[in-house]
Amino acid sequence: MALLSAKRSLLPEEWLKKRLPWARSTTLDRKRIFIIPSKTALALMVMVLILFILGVNFQNTLVYAVCAWLVAMILINILHTYQNLAGLTITAVQLEPCFAGEKAVLQLSLACPNKQQKLAVQLEWRDEDAVQVNVLSQSPQTVFISHSAQQRGYFTPPRLRVSTRYPTGLAIAWSLVAFDVKGLVYPKPLAHSYSGLTKPSGEVSEDGRDIAQGTSDFAGIRSYRDGDALSQLHWKKYAQTGQLHSKTFVDPTSDERWVDWDNTPFSDTEQRLSYLCTRVLELHQLDYSYGLRLPQITISPDKGEAHKLHCLRALALYGLSDA
């Protein structure tokens, strides 16, 4: 247990890293929980002091006893507050992708050891979002908390402050948990469209229906190929045979369009990406089949949710080293 008078921002990252490394899942223990008596406790101490003077003036033993009891309570309470965080396991489940300038939502799973419920635990990114939860049982509890993401690319949220004042508010126990998660931040879509596209009226896909791989209609099972989506895996079959198989689906397609890097009204990279992003979203919404052309990257025309995400991912990571 670390008793520190330093505020959160004063704790150096280097020092924190040793105790609270970036990890997908963190269990709070002695090394990871910091405790100080709260301002409330200080106020109570001042009151105890006044009471003590009263006890001195009236030479009253029982007033002394109350003073002693209150001081003892403040001290013992530190343990209770500590106990309310100790053993809490916080797991980052996933950081949902978002567009730049929006909030990235982190899904957390909180669990506590048997019969050690944690009450009034506050999860907070200062100036961003705060959630208070009670973790009552061993079965994990899901919590969503958001942080604004400004730049496209990968977003790693800063350390999350996990704190509690339970049971009495006379002490604050806290930890700064770092999650080993990365979330995609897509380019910020433009405020209004430049293409003038409207929803075509019904003529789509009636003529010359081209059957392409899709995600909506089940087509069959084939052996696993690299690049197949996880959601396509056929687990039952795997359990039976020990070999991986994928389910295949088909989508009806319509005429193809290209979202092209060289065909934008902008020259600035970020603005271009924003424009392309807007186009992808529009085409997806209109259920067109479209392809994406970026320098060195070409994604052949397709449609559907998976294709959209594929394109957005390419846009988000365009020009970044760890793409």
Next chain:
Amino acid sequence: MPNQITYSGMWWLLIAQCMVMLPFAMHLPIWLIPVMLFSAGWRLRILKVGVTPPSVLFKTLLLALGLGVLLLSGLVFPSLDAMAALLLLGFAFKALEAAKRRDALIIVFIGFFLVALYFLYNQTIFAALYSLASLLILVGALIGNQQHVSEFNTAEQVRFNLRVALQILLQSLPLMLVIFLLMPRLPPLWSLPMTMGQARTGISDRMAPGEIGNLSQSSELAFRVSFKNKRPTQQTLYWRGLVLNHFDGREWRQFDEDLPMPYMRSRLEASALQDDQMTIQGEPIEYEAIYEPSGKPWLFTLSPVAHFEGTALSISDYRVMASDPLQAPLLLKATSYPDALREVRIKRSTLYSALQLPKNNERSRALAQRWRKEVGSDKAYLEKVLHHYREAQFFYTLNPPRLNSTNTIDEFLFDSRHGFCEHYAGSFVFLMRAAGIPARIVVGYQGGEWNERGNYLLVHQYDAHAWAEIWLPEKGWVQIDPTAAVAPERVEKGAREALASEQGFLSTQQFVDKHLPWLNGMALRWDAMQYQWQRWVLNYDDSMRLQILQRLMGEVSLQKIAFWLMGGVSAIFMISLLSLGIWRKPKREALEHRIYQHFCALLAKRGIQREAGQVPSAFAQQAAQQLPHHAEAIYTFNRLYEAICYQPPQHRTEQLKALKQQWANLRTQL
């Protein structure tokens, strides 16, 4: 809004407030309780129905009204009462505007303060137990305002919070004892008057016929005494409180004029400085008395007091009095020498006041002068007067006929001849003075009830008594009890038995004595417990604290205190830590994560380091590029791992099995 008081939190606060305020109703203006209930009710309405909170103007008006009534209720400023009333008023009104969690904290803290403050009014076991319960509720309120578990229903919530509060308070107990023992006891810094305008029974500083008789109707406790060595016999227990010198024909008083208390006190103190005329002889009696609050400053001791400990003043005639009227129990340790000679050489002024007589009661004066002439000596005259009480038809009764004239002595001696102790003492002193023998009245208590279980003496109001002292050359002041001449059983067996046959004397008590004697035994046992408690509470001062510490750790020094404090605190912390299960091993991480960690560790040995924050798929890609022969296996492993992590756990066992298999596969490959 996490900083707002919840509905259940508000209920906690209200219950705690009521609990804290209730006992004050017996000591302070009763109208505070409706004020409190009104505020609380309003607050609940705001929370439940969403009525707008009272405006600032309204609140100010209400506060002004409260303060106005407080000023008009006759409390003295500054005094403890005024402070307590002010705090209570603020405490009640705080409920009106309590909205934020901070307000709740203020309410709870004032609650703690008031719980302690109540001990200035009442230090009995009951008060202590009640305050413990209040503390529990207050801590419960503190908890109730920190959390709200919507999964619990109200009863569960209450039970849960109370359990946690009890746990905290009980765990604090050992630590509290350590702090309590090591906390220094300082002398008072300044004093604040208590002033409580409560009428209490007790001996007053004047005596008219019938007054002590009235007092005898009360079975209230006056004080308790324990003796250090042997218990003196019942007949010798004359608890002297006041010496009355001045007589106006009807009433006996201390001085010839009515003096306000501070003057009276300083006059009594000043004359004490002049008496140094005590010749100590005989065995001392050492005792410790605890006086119940009487609203008067008089203390009752065996005569004469040679020395004493306690917050009291030494006053004339070897007596002791409290510096202020008793509003709280007072403890006095004293040593008396009943056989000591007092004022063998007497001052002229003392002599003069011990001979003062009014002009009335002429028949008695004439009788005294005739008898004195007949017998020839003071000693023989004393015998004759006592003989007269004994042999003539005098009756000792609680209900004598009323004496109405200013010649009460004449009326009693010649006509009614039925009287209580004040009649006998009064007429005796008159007869002495009329014959030229210096004499005075002493008022106090005689005897008391012995509590076998606790080895101490209980003195009740019905033990109130008046007797006389006369001054004889060579012997100084000598104590004479004329009542003993008329009714020896009063002194031998005590008032309760001597007056048992009297109509209306302590009727309830008499009934219990006769029909339910076992109830008396229980009452005595309970009283013994209360007395032990009170002795401990009042006796616990710095010297006692040091004694306890010395018994625990030998020679007391600052280093040792520091050592014990540290040791005590850390030991208690350790025990609490263990009991809270803090050192229980944390649960291991889930299997898939452990396998993945092994995977990372294995690759790290091959020189492929996973960066902080690198997603598994990116890491897998990096590893596959560096280990192209195993790329397939690495990808498969990674896919399985991600599937477990990111997909709803429907096929968890199967997925885990697959992951384990793949891991075993990969490990043999690498």
